[in-house]
Amino acid sequence: MALSNNNSKRAALGTGVLVLAGLAGTPALAQDAQQIIRDRCLACHTESGTAEAPSFSRISEQRKTPEGWLMTINRMTHLRGLQLPVEEKRALVKYLADTQGLAPEEAAGYRYLLEQDTNTVENSINQGLAETCGRCHSEARFALQRRTEEEWKYLVNFHMGQFPTTEFHSLARDRQWYQIAHNDTAAELGKRFPLITQEWNNWQKAAKSDLMGRWRVTGFIPGKGEFDAWMSAAKTSEGHYAVSLEGQYSDGSALQGEGKATVYTGYEWRASLTIDGVKMRQVMAADKKGNTLEGRMFLAAEREIGGELNAVRDQGKAQLVAIQPAYLRAGQSAELTLIGQNLQGDIDLGEGVVVEKVLSRGADRITVIAKATGAEGLRSVAVGESAKASLVVYSELARVDVTPANAVTRNGGAGSAMAKVRANYRAVGYSAGADGKPGTEDDLRLGYMPASWSIKPADEVAAHDKDEQYAGSINAAGIFTPGDAGPNPERKMSANNVGRLTVVATVADGNTKVEGEGSMLVAVQDFVRRVLD
Known part of the structure; x- marks a missing residue:
């Protein structure tokens, strides 16, 4: 590996x-x-x-x-x-x-x-x-x-x-x-x-789509959460666009940004934007028809801190782009947000799932209280006749995976010329699936779930060296910040604030809590890292 x-x-x-x-x-x-x-x-x-x-x-x-x-x-x-x-x-x-x-x-x-x-x-x-x-x-x-x-x-x-x-x-x-x-x-x-x-x-012979127009965007920004927005790409010259972004985070707070984008090779989208005062970068790939963009958005100053980004072109027809969250526990009422465009018509959440209350409804965003019954599995969700997506109904959370499963961070700061290299974590939930045994191919992926975060020593040596005390800390949003650079006189032999840690995500599911773990290596500064711009 x-x-x-x-x-x-x-x-x-x-x-x-x-x-x-x-x-x-x-x-x-x-x-x-x-x-x-x-x-x-x-x-x-x-x-x-x-x-x-x-x-x-x-x-x-x-x-x-x-x-x-x-x-x-x-x-x-x-x-x-x-x-x-x-x-x-x-x-x-x-x-x-x-x-x-x-x-x-x-x-x-x-x-x-x-x-x-x-x-x-x-x-x-x-x-x-x-x-x-x-x-x-x-x-x-x-x-x-x-x-x-x-x-x-x-x-x-x-x-x-x-x-x-x-x-x-x-x-x-x-x-x-x-x-x-x-x-x-x-x-x-x-x-x-x-x-x-x-x-x-x-590909050289294929017709290339112009990516100008309006896009329905969903994504995740560490520390802020999931969001949905409209992104407009106005063509300024061949392969170049002025970009604006306007939407909201899942907590209801507003999101706004603007910047520029360049498209290379007919499908490689590269954009630089300032979103809510923070400089961000987008790297996405368009599908061959130019109707979707998929990739990642991250902080310009810290490419390690970022999340998934998806965009669907507005073609004037009804489309259901995402459901947040994309899971619903059977027997419990929960809030779901349906995100898309031109969402007209009746709401159908699939077999055994009923809409108990519509909290808000617009042409591109619908929020409801829903409740599910029946066997766990995928449900086909529709708004009107053409806007469709999938919702997972599950009976019990069986396991939690932490992503990334393995991460490297680096200490820094403390007056040194090199900043700390952080990492952001998310928790992915699974039900046991048809065989009822967690950890098998039948496990049903529920999606990202809210979690509480903690760290502990990775092994006996890390515990002896108190790595969890010196190597860094993780906040409520799952962002890990390593310790300061340089020798630490409080540590044995004034060692650096390096360490081997286990990152623990705890997800509440009804009256139970399920934990998942990821591996963290906190290393010294990357002294040979060159800046080529």
């Missing part, structure tokens, strides 16, 4: 999101961007091909995400002395991502990296790639690139030239690392992630 919260990924790709998000301005035409390459890059690269279809060495043999191209350009700036005005950088990233990006299917399995969901554990990495690449990178780092086999070999050589101690790392000293990486690994990468794919060919 490889935890995707690694230094190189966080520095390069993470910063890329912040730099690219919401950049407006007039996009360069293809010939303009090609001319920038000629003017700025041909001191080292060469050009071939024709005037209509030029090819640039070491550039045309690769495909990357917007963040990947920005990382490459930043590396050329910092390590190779490239002088590139910011407007030209924006134009190049846009052009390269549009013409040499990744198809939706190619990026789909690794979107957690683009969305900065840093506490994700990877389980699918090939053993050979883990031993040669995964010691420093997440799998998503190289899986979000496409190259010729020769270009993958060049990348191995670059690593040897730029990082000559690579051969002395763990899992490299006991073997002929360079020969394996150059011959075997590069061939495997060329096979798994080739430059030419059918998916990319198909």
Whole structure:
């Protein structure tokens, strides 16, 4: 397993999101961007091909995400002395991502990296790639690139030239690392992630949807809670939008924001907004028809603090986008909010679920008191004839999962130059399902549930060192804040405020309480984390 919260990924790709998000301005035409390459890059690269279809060495043999191209350009700036005005950088990233990006299917399995969901554990990495690449990178780092086999070999050589101690790392000293990486690994990468794919060919030919218009948005902001809103995207130029957001949180408080967005490769949405005075970033992917957007929104200053974000285009028809909460315990009355657009007609909450009272009703938001009877399972909810969604009816909460299951935070502050790296947790509830046994495939996912939060030592050593006292604390919203940086004279041998903790979520369900646990590692500051903007 490889935890995707690694230094190189966080520095390069993470910063890329912040730099690219919401950049407006007039996009360069293809010939303009090609001319920038000629003017700025041909001191080292060469050009071939024709005037209509030029090819640039070491550039045309690769495909990357917007963040990947920005990382490459930043590396050329910092390590190779490239002088590139910011407007030209924006134009190049846009052009390269549009013409040499990744198809939706190619990026789909690794979107957690683009969305900065840093506490994700990877389980699918090939053993050979883990031993040669995964010691420093997440799998998503190289899986979000496409190259010729020769270009993958060049990348191995670059690593040897730029990082000559690579051969002395763990899992490299006991073997002929360079020969394996150059011959075997590069061939495997060329096979798994080739430059030419059918998916990319198909996407280049596909019609791309303009993402301007009005969107019904649902999401979660740590410390504030779930929200629903209308998002308007007004086109300012090709691929660029002015964005506004207006809605409310689940507690009824207002939400408002505005900013800018850029769309790369025909579906990669990157936005920078200020919401209620706080700078936020959005990273989402549009479906092929351009009717939905899915991804994550997070704090601009702390990409670790964020939550899911979904948007559905307003097409003038009735749509039920979400139900908050999406579960209802049988035999109990509870408040449900139906979120959508053009919600007209009768409310049908499914078999055995009755509306006891309508608290409020509008065209895009309906709040009711409902009660369920009957067997647990999914209910089809409808408003009128076409607006449909699913509600889970359950008999008893059987288990609680804590997400993320594994997290890394880092102490900081206390006069140091590096801020603390926090984490935010949520609790996911499950019923036992048809077999009545929690922890099996039959478990029925209920969704996110409110919880009370606490921490405890992860093991006997952590208890002996009083990690729960020094390593940090968790608040009522599930946000963990690590301790201060630097030696602590109160600890044994003046140790840093590091530690291994278990994060505990306690969910009340009727007269019972169910607990779930997650793992927390509080580490020292990330001293090798580079800022590339």
